[in-house]
Amino acid sequence: MLGGCLPNGGVVKYNDIFDNEEVIGKSTIIKIGTIRIVASMDADHEYHFLVMTIAHRNNYFELTDAERSDYALAEKVIAGFYKMHGIDGYSKIELVGEEAGRTIPHWHVHFVPGKSDNFHNNPKERPLHRSSEELHTFAKSLSPEFENITKGSGQIA
């Protein structure tokens, strides 16, 4: 699933959809510098978001200083969004490595409203409510609000 060796000694490329702008761009709500906020396909909660670097990073410790700084701003924007929607608490979930159940090598953090038991680790348990077209429409519908919150944060030029 995550690639491997071919009989001729070559290596199968990771099928990393988060590196494919044509795919991930459709779910992207907003880009904040080097970071993007994405509407999750896993509609266990309609405001389940993913935060990830635009560039490929495998793990948090590979992030540049600029990426860490933009990530902090992205969280601030999501927290602001949740607050405006009456959501006071949220969970951040990062699966590190295949053993933890991560299926896509690209570093990303899940943001789920409320307690983390809303989050289903096993992809088979995740309710997939959104087709890619629905996801695209939903992400675009949230973009103006996220743009406004971003501007209101006063920290982004």
Ligand SMILES: [Zn+2]
């Ligand atoms: Zn990647």
